Amino acid sequence: MGVCRPDAAPESAARLRSFLEAGRHGQMGWMAEREGWRGSAAALWPDARSVVMLAHSYAPDHDPLTDLKDGAKGAVSVYAQGRDYHDVVKKALKRVARWMVAETGCEVKVFVDTAPVMEKPLAQAAGIGWQGKHTNLLSRDFGNWVFLGAIFATEALAPDSPEAEHCGSCRRCLDVCPTDAFPAPFQLDARRCISYLTIEHRGPVDPALRPGLGNRIYGCDDCLAVCPWNKFAVTASDMRYHGPHRAPDLADLARLDDTGFRARFSGSPIKRIGRDRMIRNVCYAIGNSGLAALKPVVQDLCEDADAAVADAARWAVERL
Template sequence: MKARLVDKALAEGFASVGVCRPDAVPEIAERLKRFVAEGRHGQMGWMAERMGWRGDPSALWPSARSVVMLAEPYTPDHDPLAVLEQRDRAAVSVYAQNRDYHDIVKKRLKRVGRWLVAQEDCEIKVFVDTAPVMEKPLAQAAGLGWQGKHTNLLSRDLGNWFFLGALFTTADLEPDAPGRENCGSCTACLDICPTDAFPAPFQLDARRCISYLTIEHAGPVDAELRPLMGNRIYGCDDCLAICPWNKFAQTATEMRYAGRADLHAPRLGELARLDDAEFRAMFSGSPVKRIGRNRFVRNVAYAIGNSGDPALVPVAQGLCDDADATVADAARWAVGRLRDGRTE
């Protein structure tokens, strides 16, 4: 049955499949508790609120006997770091340059799950990054790879450009051997981080992570971190893009992950002028939509302040009286930076 399940998952478009027990990662409860106690989760209060389930997958659904972890590549066809040199352009994380992966992966997972139910007369629950499930430790336990020094999952066969989905089931499936760490002495991902968000290898302080700052953090970003954000307005791919294991990355087969031409390197000046309706229209069906216009334009204003382009001063000035106080604050900061000629 397990072999047939793997075949079905691969036929549906997944690139890698593994199985573990729900109780295969007992160490994550303490790791999560320590992460939250140190405040490294920042404003992500939901991590603290559901620590019981997040730290113990077997408690999330006690009837589950197996967890099937699946990986789906979204490998970019361009160098995500190249846009960082185009200071008047915006850098949007690769995963967010087209359709929302949550919907795509979940529909694929449900098809695999329905097939399993028909074969085994079992029950299933599927999760894609929105439930209190620690996907990365479970994926390592299921043999899909290992959590690298940047805390993301790495694979010998996939690099680190892939999404994860979890299928919990009451079916009793043979578990796989867990993945083994293969980072060796490499520190490329730690060295490239613009904000020093890694206190140590295999540890992340979300409060300094640009992905967190641009997506999860509400309100003004600390002044010391703003210059370090560069032109990254939604997420950050630096630690993923620099990983040498990406030489083994598989090509993404799902065309809806291919980056839209207008999001490869959009002009900051055009993005700054978006009102709420225009923002919603531009990012309909995109993960970017969930942060809302105000947080998005706040990020754009920080990027304008880091651009060193005096031609963008009028654009930033146009936001100085924005109805959103955080956007207005970011715009005034940008104007001051540009008038001072500061780029660092």
């Protein structure tokens, strides 16, 4: 954990503006709609005098890149293989926040990813780590497998020293990206990012990008997994993060209707994207698998009621 003032990352607003003007947020219109708050923590809650940033490890007990080798299975981002982190992290933050209120009498607000807070610049300002060339937060002490949470407080707490960048000449995270989503070091174009394409993007994915998805059906960990600083990562102690959704069978997923999808992914962050977007992703993965035995599975989806699923299924049939 670390502490910073709400105005400790003044460059965030200009960087966000540049990102939005370039259209790199894709369909994530909420980033532009709440730009004023997102660009300034002080504007989000003017009464706040301190921001306590906390990092919670979800480091895997395996190399996520190994899940890319089995074409019959779907690769799911490590953060989504177990329970929804929003619930787990927020409960932990609320416990800390209640203690802060009891100790100081201050007012607090707790945020975990769902509010317009620029967690990563604030975490760097609070000395937890720095934003690497892949734009994610990393640390020499625990690598980059962390969830971030913020506690805004009306109490003026002593701020920590900001962390400096320690990436050096390394560019492993940039070179490993299957879809070239990094226009330059420390810059991300979400429109080419597999995490964005499989989770946030609605409708068909650009055919030119589909082969790069491989068997990734929910998110992508490549740039995180290759970071050398992960040699210091400590495997997540909260077993709720090590869940049942690591490498599901693509054929089983392809047969899910809406009810089956909701039942299977209850309590998981995967549930948020809905059945149609998941099955679209599954079709892309099957099309990339090279496994002719899976062709009948996607043939059954070529006339799916969802246009993007039907399009993805026809693409997969042609690929196979």
